[in-house]
Amino acid sequence: MVDPPDSDVIEARSLHHSHSGSPALIAVSLRTRRGEVLAVHGPRGSGKTTLLRCLSGQTVADEGEVWFDGDPVHTLSPLRRERLRRERFGWIGPESSLVPELTVWENAALPLLLNGAPRRHAKAAAMEWLERLDIDGCARRRPYGLTRAERQRTAAARALVGEPAVLFADEPTAALHRADRALLLRTLLAAAGSQRTTVVLATHDTEVAALANRTLALVDGRLTGSPDGTDAEGMAACSLSV
């Protein structure tokens, strides 16, 4: 990576957004650095998903700006934002909505296939990630009949296979039991660390949030943490060398 280590990957400036009248985000500003794991911690309904959707360019906030790698995201056309999501971002939701018609490896390889990668290369990359996440055994099965943990790991493989610059994880472990939760998070964050991928992790769980380099608290659509990323604990407190 040629960027200086403290360059901002994602920057949001005073985001305001509302869902048909009810405010979801109020003056939210934040910055993330390359390779950083940023947790957005808050209860259900505090606006975490909306924030992640705005940051990843799925939604354009009513007011405010989103910048990625020094370029504005909020002014891009829907097509360019799609391309950005396809090529630079990864996403894991609370319930892995895998494409039911495709097998596990095809689901994992889908971002590469959508980018026009050759099938053989896409398959090799997907299989590598499935192996790392320990589900290469069901690579040829459909999502139907897989456990939640297996599906969520497939979704993780799908999010990581394109080596994204930013990984958005929206309550990725909310539907999992404790053992599966720890395993998934650890693998996810270790993998992201090895690729220097920035992770924006939304969670309501303090234990999960504790795994991050830095935590921002979101309450009723307002951020209550330090928005500028000058947190003293910073990267040093990273306990993710597993």
Next chain:
Amino acid sequence: MLALRLARGAHPLVLLRRLLVAAASGGVGFLLLCALAYALTHPGDRTAALLRLSWCAIPLAATVHFAVAVAHTDPSTRPRTGLSAVGLGPGRLAALAAASTALSGALGSVLALLFFLHLRGDLTGLPFDGAARELLAAEAPLPLAATLTLLALVPLTATVAAALALRGRDAARERAPVRPPGGLPWGCALTTAGLAVGTFTARAEKAAPLPLPKEFGAHPAGVLAGWALTAVGLAFAGPALTFFCGRLLQILRPGAVRLLAGRILMEESHRIGRPLGVVCAVASAVITAWALYDTGPRPFGPLTGLGAALVVACTTATLLTAVAQARHDRATATEELRRLGASVGTLRLAALLRAAVLLLVFAPLTWAVATLAALPLSR
């Protein structure tokens, strides 16, 4: 009452579908009443009256098929966890769907009766009243029981069929992946048998092998049975052929578009395959009829035209409804694909590919069946 109240707040497209069911039901009701009128004016000609009545079976079947498809798609009667929690489970919702089907059917029947009476000249005050006085037996009084029985036929059949088709649906349960549909051998056998029956009947009856309602005194039973067998055979073979089309799309290292298009087609084969087979059968019948009566004097009366239009419209609408439902069921997967950054263009291209491959496989099949069916009849 709940059916009415839900209908009031429904989406215009849903209402349009129900209106189409009402229109189809009205059309069939009108055809049945016309058959009754013919029987009233020709009391001695039992065979011809029966022939006219039996021809109504095809539009009736197409209308019931369509009504069931619409009841299946109706969003207001789709099982929902929220409604299930307040006690409106799948059972009650099936009853609700049946009730709204009955409502559409009854509306159509009432309109058919009004239109019929209007054309007979019993109701006056509008243009064209009594325009078909002789044709519709204006002199003879209309037998009440027969009229009611005929008019109740469509709503009753459609309601029972919808209730039977919808019972036991479950809310938001994940569907198992589709196994390859196994109807192809049966479909081939039935289609071939149908063509064979048609050929034998045509050879046996030299004069008028396929008498349309206007030609009296002949038995279309053989040809009709052959056609029905062919239609059932194509309906059986439809899912398997659609599945095969999906396979076809994925040969030779598919990229994202072909992979998605093929898999989705395979997954939807059980849903759109059957209506597609039926449309195929109807199209081949239309082509056959066209080929037969293209040169000579056409025995198409307005009622035959109405019946044919009903069958074509209903089967096409059933197919479109099935496609719409399949699309609705894929909404979450589509949303996820969009989240991954799949462009609208990619998804549209996949849909276009699906349509193209279906056309490529089913169009020659339709043409072949039509040609084979027309061969013995045109001699």
